[in-house]
Amino acid sequence: MEAGRQDYDLLVIGGGSGGLACAKEAAQLGKKVAVVDYVEPSPQGTRWGLGGTCVNVGCIPKKLMHQAALLGGMIQDAPHYGWAIQPVLHDWRTMAEAVQNHVKSLNWGHRVQLQDRKVKYFNIKACFVNEHTVCGVAKDGKETLLSAEHIVIATGGRPRYPTHIEGALEYGITSDDIFWLKESPGKTLVVGASYVALECAGFLTGLGLDTTVMIRSIPLRGFDQQMSSLVTEYMASQGTRFLRGCTPSRVRRLPDGQLQVTWEDLTSGKEDMGTFNTVLWATGRIPETRSLNLEKAGVNINPNSQKILVDAQETTSIPHIYAIGDVAEGRPELTPTAIMAGKLLAQRLCGQSSDVMDYDNVPTTVFTPLEYGCVGLSEEEAVARHGEEHVEVYHAYYKPLEFTVAERDASQCYIKMVCLRKPPQLVLGLHFLGPNAGEVTQGFALGIKCGASYVQVMRTVGIHPTCAEEVAKLRISKRSGLDPTVTGC
Template identity: 35%
Template sequence: MEMDTDAGNDVAGRAFDYDLFVIGGGSGGVRASRMSASHGAKVALVELPYHPISSETHGGLGGTCVLRGCVPKKILVYGSGFSHEFQDAKGFGWEIDGEIRFNWKKLIQNKTKEIERLNGVYKRMLVNAGVTLFEGFGRIVDKHTVEVKDVDGQTKTFTTNHILIATGGKAVKLNIPGQELGITSDEGLSLEEFPKKVLIIGGGYIAVEFAGIYSGMGADVHLCYRKSLPLAGFDTEMAEVVARNLEARGIKCHKHTNIVKLESHYLGIKATTDTNEEYHVDQVMFATGREPKTANLNLEGVGVELDEAGAIKVNEYSQTSIPSIWAVGDVTNRINLTPVALMEGTCFAKTVFLKEPTKPDYENVAHAVFCQPPLSSVGLTEDQVKANHGGIRGEFKIFTSSFNPMKNTVSGRQEKTMMKLIVHGATDKVMGAMMCGPDAPEIIQGLAVALKCGATKAQFDATVGIHPTAAEEFVTMRTMTRQIPKGVRDVYLRESRACRTSMSSLSKL
């Protein structure tokens, strides 16, 4: 699909109400709106009324990340982490006498207060940028017309030169009997009562993060996933480390396990597997993926093409099959991460309103899983190098380091940090870096810059480390752990649509 640089020119001279009308007020939509307005466009945005839990009638400025994703999740991760800090403090001379109690309701109240504040911040940013806001549901009438249905049920239509769809995605449940008894991550961030026994269905990053959250707060947690390891799509060796850490922290991992039925029970909820095992818990959470939120937008009616997963098909500039209609963020199912949606929104505004065609750059996008301790990676995984998916030929050198962090040597916690570098033999370029251990996302963010700049292993080796830190291990790994034979090809992201799809899928798990 090539970009139509003359989108809208078939109605040259026609007076539109707006230059751009954005449907969806999440990260991508807000960024595109603000940037477009700063480039001189007259912009409007429509978003559903605010609520912490999304539905067909509720959403809010800030979208999934701010209201029911990254931000509230990280707040709960912080909250759950204190239990481990209390345990570790004893080795450092802190004598904690008496009962330590956790108040779930207080944490949820403070979390909700923060996301309400952020919802207001997003509103002020848009208003200050000159964007006109509508609260309600947006629907596309034709390639230059948007209908807005407000909270009172009143509808108005507006004409616009360009339409941008940024409605994001939504959590989905398994289609099994009793699915209504379970919750998704949306509700999991806002439960009124803390569950003492929890079953989490799924093995992706949302599943392992919530397993750590609930376990750290004192719940008995069962984690059920279909494969042999959690975090399918991430580096296998690193996923093995995460699995060991989950179990070491008291989470019961059930591999090769499929939940096929939920039933109300006098003990709470009874979950049954395909091998007739039963779990009796207070709460069941579906962490079984997300799907693009495209219902009722009239996309097919106006000719916008969707893929087999229901995502909006776009070209490299985020333009759909209808030249005046564009889409960014999770609704396109490329790489479903907030910073990627921000990048796509920025590129859209440059392309359309500065007339500077700009493609989002999906090479070396870093990822983080806020399990405990966290996992983070950037670039290639060892599995991708072995997968023969096209790209640069040649041998690859794998460098690894597994060690007991300095803090653990005193606290007594038996939990090793794992680090890994993947180096292309012919060029000496570092093609992948990953870590599972304390502060991993903070460290990998810095290494992402190095990979973006094409740093070599020799340059890593020439860098003087900061001592004593865990991060210095990345510049002191001198001995190769193993080598991937010559002739095996990597899956470098350069122009690989297949790899982008793979990265998108792992971000949904």
């Protein structure tokens, strides 16, 4: 055990988006800060650098591969617009190398930022010794003791492996691996119905790979279910195959290297099987709390979710230990909320502010082939909270101008605004399915955060010709029973 115990004002465990934001903010405000970060390789041996899930195996590589797939769609559209295109083939290796190089540049950028702000960085795996001290173990087994006045846990989560399924661990991969594959995954079975499952399946299909999604119950649980159905309908129309109401029982490797998957159809009870080159598990995530020895520090977790219990100030059961981001109970598993929570926590610890993170009306987008952006309540949540008679839903099916010349199917492009029925009809939620959903939702999120009403949205002038302007033209309510299909310019 290394004797040189170093004392810090703030120790952050976890070098992901939330942890880094908290550490950098506190250091800028004059605190002595250290960050410990360590990536346990995935069961398939994939490892990565500083920056957490979002940078390395999440939002960033995901959006770039989604973009690669969208470009494929644009190339198909191009002849309609007069471009003479030779037959084009996608090369996985070229894309993967470019994406991975960008991610590595971000890893380096994070290291430089920590140095610039005088934050001490330790590449060690940490666990608690007591409520003020952690012990970190380096790759070579060397131990370091670190103590701090305040400790922030920001260790995030990792994909869940269905270990009860024979062959799952040996032969399957997760989102921890897909972005770092050197070779194309080929014919792929994606197991799960989370946004991770649908996003990965969407870009794999878009890159021309034979892709099947196996869904046990419902897609996009926790999201508006009408929107969720439209997302999967569009994916199916683009060539993604769906096996619904099915659950895998085993994976075997055949002599030719292919993976033979056996599954049960839950409605008929019958067994079925198919062969694939790759099986991608996307059945949820588990928080990284198990190896932290939280009991040594007295930090309480929810025994079911394994997440750390926190109050509105992000404080755990121990007053000077905090948890932010995906590892904390009841928080949205989103990068920007972790970043904002981390910054606000640092400001409170440094006496700069007493503001706490507001988790209401957090916007997000699912980067499926047709993007789905939302902010506020789903229709189901609004009805559960306020009663059907007090909720008004305005909606429209619209056709993006870009889709017209290319004769692209736009039957799933849809917007709905969930409002209170009582004038001025406060906006409770906005749901947008179509191109650039993230860009559109971000702007409207500000209005909804500021308490926008339906009346105010209707007074907002649309930008023509855009998809976003359709939000400012939502005239037809579900209650009216009128056809919500937008016609004409």
